[in-house]
Amino acid sequence: SQDGVILDIELKDNILFHDGTAFTSDDVAFSIETIKNAGEKSIYYPQARNIQSINILTRTKLRLVLNRADEAGIACLTFPILPEHIFKDWPVEGYTDSMKLIGTGPFIFESYDDNSINLARNDSWWLLNEEDGLKHPIWLDGISFKIYPNESDMMQAFQRQQIDIAWLEEGEIESYSKRADIFFNKYVSNILELLVLSPKGETNSALANDGFRNILIKYLGYYSSKNPFEKGMTTYDSGVSSDFMNKEEAISALEEIGYHYDMDREYLYTYRNNYKYPIKLSLTYNSLNIDREEISEWIYEALDSIGINVQIKASTYEELQKLSKNGRYDMMLLGCRIPLCSNQEETLDIINRDLNMNDEKDTIYPLYRKYGAVLYHNYIRGERKPLWNNIYNGWTGWYLVHTQE
Numbered sequence: 001s002q003d004g005v006i007l008d009i010e011l012k013d014n015i016l017f018h019d020g021t022a023f024t025s026d027d028v029a030f031s032i033e034t035i036k037n038a039g040e041k042s043i044y045y046p047q048a049r050n051i052q053s054i055n056i057l058t059r060t061k062l063r064l065v066l067n068r069a070d071e072a073g074i075a076c077l078t079f080p081i082l083p084e085h086i087f088k089d090w091p092v093e094g095y096t097d098s099m100k101l102i103g104t105g106p107f108i109f110e111s112y113d114d115n116s117i118n119l120a121r122n123d124s125w126w127l128l129n130e131e132d133g134l135k136h137p138i139w140l141d142g143i144s145f146k147i148y149p150n151e152s153d154m155m156q157a158f159q160r161q162q163i164d165i166a167w168l169e170e171g172e173i174e175s176y177s178k179r180a181d182i183f184f185n186k187y188v189s190n191i192l193e194l195l196v197l198s199p200k201g202e203t204n205s206a207l208a209n210d211g212f213r214n215i216l217i218k219y220l221g222y223y224s225s226k227n228p229f230e231k232g233m234t235t236y237d238s239g240v241s242s243d244f245m246n247k248e249e250a251i252s253a254l255e256e257i258g259y260h261y262d263m264d265r266e267y268l269y270t271y272r273n274n275y276k277y278p279i280k281l282s283l284t285y286n287s288l289n290i291d292r293e294e295i296s297e298w299i300y301e302a303l304d305s306i307g308i309n310v311q312i313k314a315s316t317y318e319e320l321q322k323l324s325k326n327g328r329y330d331m332m333l334l335g336c337r338i339p340l341c342s343n344q345e346e347t348l349d350i351i352n353r354d355l356n357m358n359d360e361k362d363t364i365y366p367l368y369r370k371y372g373a374v375l376y377h378n379y380i381r382g383e384r385k386p387l388w389n390n391i392y393n394g395w396t397g398w399y400l401v402h403t404q405e
Contacts, residue, residue, distance in 0.1 A: 004069030009077075011060040015126045017083050018102040018109075025062040029054045030084035032064075044079040046339050106138050106396050117145040139399035164380055164400075167391050169372040171290075174230075182375050183384060188233045189372040190338040190388040192347065193292070195220070195299065195365040196355065200327035206270070206279050207330055211257040213362040216303070218243060219250040220365055223302040231291050232368035250306050261307055268307035280309045284323060285333040287314035292333045295367065299331070324355055335370075 015023040035048040042048075050070055055063040066073060083102055090099070101109040104126065107119035120142040127133045146163050148154040151170065158166040168176075169189050177184040197216065201207040222244035224234050245253060251261050251268075259279065260269050268279040283299055285292040293314070300310045310331075315323070323329040338347045348364050355363075374386040382398035
């Protein structure tokens with residue numbers, strides 16, 4: 001509709017579920033209502049909460065009425081479609097051996113246990129017969145997802161070739177890029193690392209000053225453009241933003257709001273009761289997170305270059321939780337995952353609310369989105385293009401090449 005609140009959607013025809021049942025508008029409507037009824041319990045709820053109602057027009061057509069116009073409305077409709085005839089009577093307690101999960105994709109659910117989830121090839125996959133379809137059969141007979149209690153066990157299995165693919169988002173992932181016996185594909189994950197600046201701060205903290213926080217964020221933006229992170233992709237688009245401040249501009253701006261800079265000793269200070277007080281800030285991070293320990297050093301060097309002393313504090317998760325609730329910290333390193341249907345700005349707004357800083361400005365500086373990597377043994381051939389929301393992207397074109405001895 002012209003006002004953007006009505007979306008008419010036409011589904012592809014002649015698509016079948018794995019049990020031969022036709023895929024229809026009823027299944028889409030059922031899936032959306034199921035997600036909405038689950039509310040925040042469903043990871044797909046952000047995609048569906050703007051949908052006010054669903055009207056089924058025909059077997060392959062439906063109309064969505066939105067609460068408000070949303071340019072990303074179509075892009076947000078990215079969630080699994082549940083076959084109504086299977087899930088309408090699905091018990092609350094979940095899966096039993098007598099029940100079969102089905103979908104419309106290239107692989108059919110076969111079985112699962114505590115150690116694995118097993119899929120078999122779907123030779124009747126609808127995309128095989130489309131004009132703009134796959135152009136070749138699916139070459140893998142099936143896929144078995146092995147379940148490991150931790151990353152260390154998974155990597156041991158990968159080294160022993162007990163599994164063909166491994167997926168990493170933590171640790172020294174770049175070290176695997178040097179190996180000649182595997183394929184290494186890096187991607188930008190949805191893990192966003194953040195620096196939080198608390199308006200409350202510790203006693204007499206300079207961060208209580210809105211202008212001070214604003215200048216720090218603008219300078220850190222400039223500093224990251226000159227000293228990019230190795231662990232991920234910086235959050236500015238390209239080049240140096242006109243809103244950023246270089247060292248000289250940042251110091252000058254700090255002086256304009258009442259701070260002083262000692263050119264000889266290169267430190268920033270303020271006066272209280274006619275005494276000079278150097279500007280000091282604390283930075284707290286989770287002691288178990290090695291990446292954040294490195295980023296703490298990066299922030300120390302960045303702020304030291306404009307005369308601000310940073311005291312780094314390694315804390316437990318419980319201590320961080322307590323501080324985040326009362327706000328009595330200067331700076332804190334945190335991380336989060338950007339939801340499936342969201343963007344960085346919306347995610348930062350959510351975090352701001354969760355930290356009880358709704359009306360405060362310049363409280364969060366997004367540092368970078370972490371890199372992840374998928375490791376493949378080199379007998380796996382085909383296009384490998386992992387994405388944060390689909391690390392197995394391209395698997396319908398994979399095949400295995402084994403050398404005969």
